[in-house]
Amino acid sequence: MNKPERIDTATEGAMLAIGRRAREAAHALALATPEAKTKALRAAAKALREATPQILAANTKDIEAARTAGRPAAFIDRLLLNGARIAAMATGVEEIAELPDPVGTVLAEWSRPNGLKFQRVRVPLGVIGIIYESRPNVTADAGALAVKAGNAAILRAGSESLNSSLAIHAAMASGLKSAGLPEAAIQLVPIADRAAVGHMLAGLDGSIDVIVPRGGKSLVERVQKEARVPVFAHLEGLCHTYVDKDADLGMAVEVVLNAKMRRTGVCGATETLLVDKAAPAAVLPALVKALLDDGCEVRGDAATQKADARVKPAADTDWTTEYLDAIISVKTVDGVAGAIAHIAGHSTQHTDAIITANTATAERFMREVDSAIVLHNASTQFADGGEFGFGGEIGIATGKLHARGPVGVEQLTSFKYVVRGDGQIRPK
Amino acid sequence: MNKPERIDTATEGAMLAIGRRAREAAHALALATPEAKTKALRAAAKALREATPQILAANTKDIEAARTAGRPAAFIDRLLLNGARIAAMATGVEEIAELPDPVGTVLAEWSRPNGLKFQRVRVPLGVIGIIYESRPNVTADAGALAVKAGNAAILRAGSESLNSSLAIHAAMASGLKSAGLPEAAIQLVPIADRAAVGHMLAGLDGSIDVIVPRGGKSLVERVQKEARVPVFAHLEGLCHTYVDKDADLGMAVEVVLNAKMRRTGVCGATETLLVDKAAPAAVLPALVKALLDDGCEVRGDAATQKADARVKPAADTDWTTEYLDAIISVKTVDGVAGAIAHIAGHSTQHTDAIITANTATAERFMREVDSAIVLHNASTQFADGGEFGFGGEIGIATGKLHARGPVGVEQLTSFKYVVRGDGQIRPK
Missing domain, CATH: 3.40.309.10 (Aldehyde Dehydrogenase; Chain A, domain 2)
Structure with a gap:
């Protein structure tokens, strides 16, 4: 891998701290009740609507900077928020809130001649790192999907959408707080420094379980080339x-x-x-x-x-x-x-x-x-994912491992085997 | 990653050719009938039994070399084959032959209000790279599991078991051939050069879909550190x-x-x-x-x-x-x-x-x-995996992505979405 520059110790320290908070939050989220997660996401949607003026003000700053930088019209359009787009974002979060809770679902069940009873049970994945370009709505979508599946999310928004994303993130965090869940369940990297991405790709000292890049070809290629943790990659759709x-x-x-x-x-x-x-x-x-x-x-x-x-x-x-x-x-x-x-x-x-x-x-x-x-x-x-009935997606995975096709709530989970016995020992 | 030394162009060329043959064989295996796969594995088991003298002769060479090299008793014991161990290996291959064929299983099925009918269908993963230490029986187990799941396998045996593994591999290949399946569905890397492992970890130019290391901590650590393709890693069992x-x-x-x-x-x-x-x-x-x-x-x-x-x-x-x-x-x-x-x-x-x-x-x-x-x-x-009823395993995965716990036939598969319509278009 290309090691992140060792010179940016401030960025590195800040990123590792984000990783530790995410790991702790993931532990709490994995044990959170379905009700708490639903309540948090409903509250986040409400907070998004209420924060419309602040989000629009922050977005205006990003748009002005992008115009000054001479960004093309398509870029500006992806970056632009308005009342309708914020309302759609809030509705999206509410739809995710109402999805069935995937955690604890029994995926398979069988028993063996020795009396052992096996279950394969869905559990959260842990900490999901999401690296995306300047589409501020991903801050709401991706955070909500990760939390619904019992995970913590570390979001790294395109630097040119940082003001908008910070405003959206504040609403998401207030929703978590109002439901008694750790705010660190959705963290937004507040650092524009691109070295932050390198630290995420290195896994933040084992704190990130999977990285989801969401953006164009060059972003996905960088992530696939440098990542030291598993990636749900979305290559081109040819x-x-x-x-x-x-x-x-x-x-x-x-x-x-x-x-x-x-x-x-x-x-x-x-x-x-x-x-x-x-x-x-x-x-x-x-x-x-x-x-x-x-x-x-x-x-x-x-x-x-x-x-x-x-x-x-x-x-x-x-x-x-x-x-x-x-x-x-x-x-x-x-x-x-x-x-x-x-x-x-x-x-x-x-x-x-x-x-x-x-x-x-x-x-x-x-x-x-x-x-x-x-x-x-x-x-x-x-x-x-929406057309599949997944109630939203974080991208479409083109790899064949774990997640393939639309990455929705279920694809953001893992499983464990729960085995119930009454004193079984394994014969020699 | 640590790039493989560029000096070993002979090894590199040989490894890339193995990758290309595996990719082609995987394509044929993915479309092979359940009957052909079962027939191939039954024939491989028979060939293993019949080749007992040759396998024992090859194993004697490996054992003598290991003794000369002063290898510890536990190492020699893992390397040692005898009639009973070869018979057990053949029986293991037969058990895998009789497992239900995982390919084509409908994992989920639903329809949408627009009339589209969705199925999630199990498909093979593709090409599995298996890197293991000097346990010759893995050559039979891992090859059989990969083929049963419709995959091609590239096996890299510990160099000190190479003679034994080559003899076992010849029997497996003859089984494939007798069922009309490509012999390259199970390839054994015939090169003792450790650079071969580096090439596998780099993915053989996109030809390897997943690597399964099977061995001690230092092997697994090397694989996790260097691999540029996904890994089903088995860390320690603490x-x-x-x-x-x-x-x-x-x-x-x-x-x-x-x-x-x-x-x-x-x-x-x-x-x-x-x-x-x-x-x-x-x-x-x-x-x-x-x-x-x-x-x-x-x-x-x-x-x-x-x-x-x-x-x-x-x-x-x-x-x-x-x-x-x-x-x-x-x-x-x-x-x-x-x-x-x-x-x-x-x-x-x-x-x-x-x-x-x-x-x-x-x-x-x-x-x-x-x-x-x-x-x-x-x-x-x-x-x-055997105790779980999986009919064999290629290892126990301690990661949370794709395969967790025993890696059996099902864990060596992926899935695709099959969507049937009658002219549906997506509204604007």
Whole structure:
């Protein structure tokens, strides 16, 4: 790893103290009653609403600084809060408050011939470190999800959203306090110094159990490269939609348009459309026309270029680019096998969909495509914890260990084995 | 990480080729039928039995080299194979063959108001790297568990068991071949060079999904320090048994003796006995006497030293030492709260037990002790995948992510979300 610079002893000391407080708070949270956690989050939501003027004032400072620094419009928009956004944040926290408490759930239960009774019981993970960019709402979401699952959170907000995040954090902490839970269950790193991130990635002397990066590619890459603790990483969402020869054309057009264009900046947006070479001749032109007419740039292979004069030629890099924009790459493939092979070679194992009326073809696709989420006849934009019914998410994990897909309350837990006996000893 | 020396380009090239073959084999294994996997493992077991003479001849070479190198008796014993041990290895592989196939199991199923149907389905993890010391039987166990779960395994055996492991590996590979599965589903690194381990820890260019170290503290520490891929680590098993004031004395003596003395070298052996200060006066002397009479050295606090003249004084380090020997540390504590506090400060979160007739006390202990396995009225030596009914294990994970406790076939899998729709698009 790249060791954090040893020169910043003040930052290091402050970060280690944050780690110790988090560890203690996690111990208390693990034993907190469901009622206390619900009460804390309801109170936090109320405090968020009541603190709207203070949060807006703090946000104005961040926005002014970002404008002065010449930040692009998309950045400013992510950073910007208003009354409606704060109200939505409070509602989000309330929704998390009302989720079933995951802690203590019996996940499995069995007994053995010697009479021992086994249970696998859900327990909190411990301390979750969340490192995010300048989206102040994550301070509320991520903190609430961590607490609901009985964990302590150490939040490291993008430095340019620090004023906004501090104001939001104050409301969250007051909610915890009013329910008698330790305020340190949600800590916000108050230090803009980037060395703070390095200390978190080193684990704060064993105090952090898992790191969740939430942000762009460069943040996630830094976290994966440097982290000495486990990471729930969200790599790119290079999502594919494959339109099979047996697809209903009307459905295909509607789903592909939604998958690409509903929101182009989300990780579940389709970036590559694969079309079966055996599909009726009308299919490819109809799909391409619908996209082009909706304002999407289309970069296609030779067959796609023939389908519409507006199609631009695709370069090799187009099959590996997450545009997050109104651009799509389109390729014709040899049936479902060709689609599966293309996805195996190019996908980021996030979300991939097939459109077909042929169930056997769909089942083959969903079995053979090794992605966190595989869909049949539905838009890839459903790749979202809320749409799964998870009541919020802290991100979408593209790794295969522990959490895969949307990271909600359940994914922020672990388990233990509880074994009940009546004096059993193990034979020699 | 400590980068592997760039000078060993031959080793590096060979290791990267192993990684590529494993990745390809994993793809085939993920889609293999349950029948093919079962057939392969049955054939591997048969081949192991038939290859007994060759395996013994190879083992003789390893044993002679180890004797020449002056290795201690315990090392030689772990390395030694004989007819009975090879037969047991074959039986172990057969037991794994007959386990239910985990791949494709539907772990959860629900639908949403928009009609989307969700399933969480078990899938293989991919490529498992297993790094172990000179216990040749791991070559058969670990390979069989990985294959049963649909994974490819890259095995790196202790260099002093390489001849034995190569002979065992040949039998496993022939089993795979006879069932039409790729032989590269179980690869044994044929290189004694320790740099091979460094390459595995770096992930072989993205080819390894998880590393399982199986061996002593120094191996596990090296793996945790250097690994750039996730690790299922098994730290020490500093297991505690707490005898509460409400314990049945006869049961307590029998369970504590078993927990410490059945086998002293296993990770589930109790290393520290905690005794309630409020227990009847006869309890502490009876426990200590039973241990001493069975040949166990007892290192105790002041109260324990008073209980029997043979007790030696415990030093601070005794509360943090995994003896793996006929030695136990004994401390008196203030009830279950004192036991929980001592365990929180000293445990490795492996396995801890309470002996009491009081159910409320037991439930509190099992709720508050944050260990992979907590037991009531049973020996800590049950910390074993076989005893859990997992049909074998690749180790006991002491981390809280993905696998916690015994790592069996199920713990070597991941999952995906399969979503079935009929044209659903996500509203704006």
